[in-house]
Amino acid sequence: MPELKKILHVDDDEDILALARMSLEIVGGLEVHQCSLAADALEELPQVQPDLLLLDVMMPGTDGPQLLAEIRKMPDYEKTPAVFMTAKAEAALNNSLKKEGVLGVLTKPFDPMQLPDELRRMWADATEGETDEA
Amino acid sequence: MTTTRQTADEVRRHQRRAYFFVCGVIVVIGLVAAFVLERVTASYWLADQRKSHQLTADGIQSRAEARLQAYQSMAQNLAIFMGYERGPQGAQFSSLAGVLSRDNPSIINIALAEDFIITRVYPLGPNRAALGLDLRTRPSQIADIRKMIAADMPIVSGPVDLVQGGSGLIVRAAGAGRTPNVYALVLDLDAFFAEVGFDLTQTSFSAALREISARESVTKTLLGNPDIWSGDPVVANIRINDERVVQVGLVPVNSWSVQSPYRLGILIVISTLVLIGFGGANYARHLIQERANARRQLVAAIESIEDGFVVYDSDDRLLLCNEKYRSYYRESADLFVPGATFESIIRRGVARGQYVEAAGREEEWIQERLADHADPKGAVEQQLPNGKWLRIAESKTADGYTVGLRIDVSELKSALHKAEEAAVAKTDFLNNVSHELRTPLSIVLGYVAFLKNVTILPRFKDLSDAVGDTQPAREKLDAFAAEIAKQAERTDRSGRHLMGLINSILDWATISVGQVELEYTDVDLGAMLKNLTEELSVSAKEKGLNLISMPTDCVIQADELRMRQIFINLIANAIKFTEKGHVRVEAVDQGETVLIVVEDTGPGIPQDRLSAIFERFGQADGSTKRKYGGAGLGLAICKSLVEHHGGVITVESVFGEGSKFLVILPKEAAPAQVQVPPAQRDAA
Numbered sequence: 001m002p003e004l005k006k007i008l009h010v011d012d013d014e015d016i017l018a019l020a021r022m023s024l025e026i027v028g029g030l031e032v033h034q035c036s037l038a039a040d041a042l043e044e045l046p047q048v049q050p051d052l053l054l055l056d057v058m059m060p061g062t063d064g065p066q067l068l069a070e071i072r073k074m075p076d077y078e079k080t081p082a083v084f085m086t087a088k089a090e091a092a093l094n095n096s097l098k099k100e101g102v103l104g105v106l107t108k109p110f111d112p113m114q115l116p117d118e119l120r121r122m123w124a125d126a127t128e129g130e131t132d133e134a
Numbered sequence: 135m136t137t138t139r140q141t142a143d144e145v146r147r148h149q150r151r152a153y154f155f156v157c158g159v160i161v162v163i164g165l166v167a168a169f170v171l172e173r174v175t176a177s178y179w180l181a182d183q184r185k186s187h188q189l190t191a192d193g194i195q196s197r198a199e200a201r202l203q204a205y206q207s208m209a210q211n212l213a214i215f216m217g218y219e220r221g222p223q224g225a226q227f228s229s230l231a232g233v234l235s236r237d238n239p240s241i242i243n244i245a246l247a248e249d250f251i252i253t254r255v256y257p258l259g260p261n262r263a264a265l266g267l268d269l270r271t272r273p274s275q276i277a278d279i280r281k282m283i284a285a286d287m288p289i290v291s292g293p294v295d296l297v298q299g300g301s302g303l304i305v306r307a308a309g310a311g312r313t314p315n316v317y318a319l320v321l322d323l324d325a326f327f328a329e330v331g332f333d334l335t336q337t338s339f340s341a342a343l344r345e346i347s348a349r350e351s352v353t354k355t356l357l358g359n360p361d362i363w364s365g366d367p368v369v370a371n372i373r374i375n376d377e378r379v380v381q382v383g384l385v386p387v388n389s390w391s392v393q394s395p396y397r398l399g400i401l402i403v404i405s406t407l408v409l410i411g412f413g414g415a416n417y418a419r420h421l422i423q424e425r426a427n428a429r430r431q432l433v434a435a436i437e438s439i440e441d442g443f444v445v446y447d448s449d450d451r452l453l454l455c456n457e458k459y460r461s462y463y464r465e466s467a468d469l470f471v472p473g474a475t476f477e478s479i480i481r482r483g484v485a486r487g488q489y490v491e492a493a494g495r496e497e498e499w500i501q502e503r504l505a506d507h508a509d510p511k512g513a514v515e516q517q518l519p520n521g522k523w524l525r526i527a528e529s530k531t532a533d534g535y536t537v538g539l540r541i542d543v544s545e546l547k548s549a550l551h552k553a554e555e556a557a558v559a560k561t562d563f564l565n566n567v568s569h570e571l572r573t574p575l576s577i578v579l580g581y582v583a584f585l586k587n588v589t590i591l592p593r594f595k596d597l598s599d600a601v602g603d604t605q606p607a608r609e610k611l612d613a614f615a616a617e618i619a620k621q622a623e624r625t626d627r628s629g630r631h632l633m634g635l636i637n638s639i640l641d642w643a644t645i646s647v648g649q650v651e652l653e654y655t656d657v658d659l660g661a662m663l664k665n666l667t668e669e670l671s672v673s674a675k676e677k678g679l680n681l682i683s684m685p686t687d688c689v690i691q692a693d694e695l696r697m698r699q700i701f702i703n704l705i706a707n708a709i710k711f712t713e714k715g716h717v718r719v720e721a722v723d724q725g726e727t728v729l730i731v732v733e734d735t736g737p738g739i740p741q742d743r744l745s746a747i748f749e750r751f752g753q754a755d756g757s758t759k760r761k762y763g764g765a766g767l768g769l770a771i772c773k774s775l776v777e778h779h780g781g782v783i784t785v786e787s788v789f790g791e792g793s794k795f796l797v798i799l800p801k802e803a804a805p806a807q808v809q810v811p812p813a814q815r816d817a818a
Contacts, residue, residue: 008740015577015580016573016580019576019577019581019584022591023580026590026592027590058569063784087568087569087572108572108573108576109572109575109576109580110576110580111579111583112580112583113583
């Protein structure tokens with residue numbers, strides 16, 4: 001799997017979007033595309049063609065898992081790796097989110113200094129798994 | 135109830151009527167039987183009587199005819215004997231007649247007629263008047279005499295009225311010659327018949343005698359009571375001669391008995407049978423009453439049950455159900471008729487919408503219900519159209535009957551529903567609070583993170599580039615950056631502390647509403663404790679404490695994350711409160727349980743605070759809270775988690791010397807009975 005470069009981030013909170021952009025761009029040096037609505041994300045997805053999806057779980061309207069399900073229905077995105085971000089308290093929730101292609105679940109608040117490393121580590125773990133499979 | 139709704143009084147009246155009816159029938163049958171028996175035996179008895187009297191009459195007849203024969207022979211012999219005599223016959227005749235008269239008392243006299251004129255008579259005294267009588271002057275007699283002479287056979291004439299008075303029979307025989315001597319034995323009629331058994335003095339029967347003659351249409355009674363002839367007598371005809379017949383008639387003394395001689399016997403036997411019949415009917419009535427009473431009591435008992443009760447027989451047909459049962463199934467109450475099959479009841483019930491759960495999957499539901507009914511496996515619940523819930527408890531009897539109870543569990547169900555709703559609401563609330571608290575905090579901490587590293591911000595880099603190496607601006611800028619970073623550091627620390635508090639509160643809240651789900655795995659307790667002490671050894675070293683972990687190899691079934699949480703809390707607590715000395719961790723295998731001891735040389739806990747230490751916000755005293763911080767929830771969370779694992783946590787402490795926390799956990803998974811309503815699992 002190639003190096004992690006481009007991320008599509010979906011969250012309804014403006015501040016989280018700003019923080020994540022600063023973290024991923026300034027600290028991580030990654031390319032970030034952001035949407036505050038699930039509908040926008042679905043629309044922009046073909047142009048962005050991200051390596052990784054970073055999705056908030058709790059969003060008004062279509063929530064994170066529903067959005068991922070929609071994305072999975074689109075051709076070419078059946079296996080695009082995804083990471084969820086949640087502020088929910090329950091650990092049990094994490095298990096329900098961990099479906100195919102979901103690399104991990106991050107808990108808010110996240111440390112902007114650590115976020116890019118965290119995503120890279122998940123990316124590498126998944127890649128390693130794939131190499132092993134090959 | 136499916137049985138007829140009769141009051142006890144009505145039933146009793148009905149039974150009494152039936153009883154009296156049966157008794158009436160028994161009496162009627164008894165009377166008819168007695169009457170028939172009486173008639174039959176009476177007719178046999180009458181036949182017997184007639185037969186017996188006929189025998190008597192026949193006896194009289196045969197004896198009379200035999201005697202007449204004998205008298206004829208006697209007369210004949212007399213004639214023959216006298217025919218041998220020569221000369222005057224007077225002395226000889228008298229001698230023979232005397233002998234005959236003496237031997238036969240029926241003979242009144244014996245006469246000799248010579249040339250049809252009576253010449254001699256014995257005994258002479260009373261019969262002297264007869265001497266010289268010319269028989270030819272008596273036409274009725276001379277005809278018989280001439281007939282006798284012509285036939286040369288003795289003859290009986292009569293009955294005739296005798297010149298001596300009374301009636302008699304005359305037996306004649308003739309001697310030899312053209313005008314032979316005629317000998318006549320005159321018999322007294324009464325005496326003759328008495329001699330042959332026609333006895334009017336005896337008491338066994340009444341008799342009468344009359345002549346039957348073709349010539350005389352009116353027959354007259356010769357002897358006995360003439361009334362007999364109108365009393366349907368038995369008769370026998372005695373032939374006197376070719377022309378004359380005498381009839382003897384007999385009836386019993388009190389005429390014919392038309393009553394059975396067994397009357398009394400019949401009465402006794404029939405009465406006994408009727409009484410036995412009464413007894414039987416009474417016994418049957420008693421049994422029926424007893425059975426009815428038992429059934430009524432059973433029905434009353436079933437009717438008084440507060441829940442719906444129903445019994446189906448081994449063919450799965452309704453036997454009975456109580457009113458409560460019908461009242462539950464309002465839509466199909468009229469279907470509960472004894473004899474209706476269970477299947478027909480539920481099928482028609484489904485068609486009427488009686489069973490809410492069947493809607494949309496009728497056939498499937500019916501099949502499931504039938505299977506449950508045929509082989510009950512514990513209680514099931516059923517919803518009714520009015521929103522009520524029934525618990526159905528069915529079981530089979532040894533005879534294959536199905537007994538069912540319907541218990542209204544609506545209140546229970548609604549309480550459970552409310553509890554589930556409340557639990558869901560709590561979970562939702564917790565998630566929302568968590569979200570609402572963490573989101574702004576994430577932003578605070580997020581931006582602070584950049585302020586801590588203010589130099590990496592592009593704008594700062596721009597400013598830095600603009601300032602360049604120009605002194606003292608460079609120095610001031612660096613000092614400003616350092617100031618910001620320092621203040622951001624403090625903000626960050628407080629922010630993280632706040633985050634820690636929020637996390638504890640949410641954690642405790644989650645645990646206290648019973649929403650903890652433990653994921654059991656095999657936990658190597660030794661390895662875990664070693665790992666934890668290594669992690670925490672940094673903070674221990676900072677305070678100059680000796681953190682000791684005793685090696686152990688003990689594996690238990692537990693939720694590893696929660697185990698870590700418990701012991702991090704206990705060990706970190708010990709480190710936090712201990713200023714000098716050591717913190718010692720030890721696990722002891724106790725067979726089925728394991729004991730983990732966390733011991734410190736801290737300030738200890740006053741005795742009066744020991745019990746409060748595990749309560750929320752229960753630090754040893756108010757001042758420690760200010761000194762050590764923390765929400766005071768750590769031990770409460772520990773206690774709750776240990777108890778969720780089925781374990782126990784206690785504390786021992788000597789004030790001023792140190793504390794010892796003891797945790798006992800089962801090795802095998804033995805979670806405490808924490809009720810987690812099903813709805814909660816789906817609440818996420």
